[in-house]
Amino acid sequence: MATSIVVENATKYFTLRYHRTFKEVAVAKAKGRPTSETFKAVDDVSFTVEQGESIGIMGLNGSGKSTLLKMINGVMKPDEGSILTRGRIAGLIATGAGFHNQLTGRENLYLNAAILGMTEAEIKRKLDDIVEFAELGHTLDGPVGHYSSGQKARLGFAIAIHVDSDIFLADEVLAVGDKPFRVKCMKKMRQIRKSGRTLFYVSHSPDSVIKMCNRVLVLEKGRLGFDGDPTEAVHYLRYDEGDDLDDEIANDI
């Protein structure tokens, strides 16, 4: 088996700027207040993924999961350390693809597919499958700005899943979809896993992570807190021992 992703000591700094205009910055400086603060969104993370592995990423909101995925798909570069990947990458980052709100779903479909590296012939060939999978009906020819977040996720997922990628990234995609769509996505991702493609799956649901993944990475404030068996990861996160009442409430959502 070949390695698919190699992450070595990857660190990403973000700077929070409290003030934007010249006047605000000048006032803050004069009063001796800080004008910005730098922190590590991903902090010295290292791991290696073999081709065909399905990896679950877990962690609280703001722990750096989306940032890590952005570095793996090449939107961002690590400030320190290195990331290497093998083959084509497709997927959804931060609950949705990059769409232009003024454009129609169909126009966005072409654009997105081309950005993900599909050729013109490939898009023509797969167009019907993508449209069918997204199940958007007439809405497909309306502007994406009018879509609900679930509809956007459908379209984004439908496009990404039809790319012949070697690595598939899914960042909380299923959080906004309705149940029939979630089921369809899970089935599709299982197919991906069987076909030997590498799967990177961010989710807050212990059940689906245990079912879907053979290994889980847990991020804690940017650091890699845990790397190993999914059941142990859920245990590590204490997602399994929370109050029954908490669970009930969370499941009701």
Next chain:
Amino acid sequence: MSAVVPDESGLPPLRPPASENGLIGVVRRRYLLKLLVTREISARYQGTFLGLIWSYINPLTQFCIYYFVVGFIFNLHAEIPNFAIHLFAGLTVVHFFTETFGAGTRSIVRNRALVVKMAMPREMFPVATMLVSLYHVVPQLVILTIASLLSGWTPEPVDFVALLLGLLICGTLGLAGALFFSAANVFFRDFGNIVSVFNNFVRWGVPMMYSYEMVDDRFGRFAQYYLYNPLADAVLLFQRAFWVGTVDPGHKSVAAMPDHLLLNGAIIVGVSLLILCVAQFVFSRLENKIPERL
């Protein structure tokens, strides 16, 4: 992508994600570029009844305004024969530059939805803007050609060379500027405004409302420094292509045209390409921080 060379085991190599960047990456992904350009063009006339006819109406009306106001009220027709063509040739090429520069500077911020989530060469957006501006040059060239032919122009090969050089100068410099400022504009939106202010000045720094003869006349031996402005040369090249052929060769305004226009034009194209390389270098330095600052 298709250009990937598999390693020994027949698999694609291990490498940094999205490593095919820069203007070279843009050239490799022509289909995506085509989509961006056609989208932009159709978006501009979306919902209009006249559609693409607007791309003729706009320059034509602007031309008429300048023609009547500057030509008759300031009485420039008297000194510059076929003043309308003299002006319109300049307007066409200058407009190509200001459009590429201005819209290109805003292109990355405008496409933030894509930039923050999708991996692609970000040079794609300024380049697409340049091609859209080039597309809008075509109707103006048509108007210019018809007007010049009606005024007695017989096209010569050298006219086409001049035309091409003028376009190359403005396209390359406009793109270089757009690369610099589109990245800078992400960090401070002030840069977009700076470019707008700059573009307002451009029109007056080139010999289209006035003739080069006047510059030569008033600046004397300093007139050569005026020619260090590459846009002035681009305008003169366009006038060489269309306007010179319509005027009596003995006329003093034609006689005053600078020498070695084509040679200078070719040198400026070379320098512009160097500037473009520098712009690309700066852009790739700033690029890393673009997605997180949008």
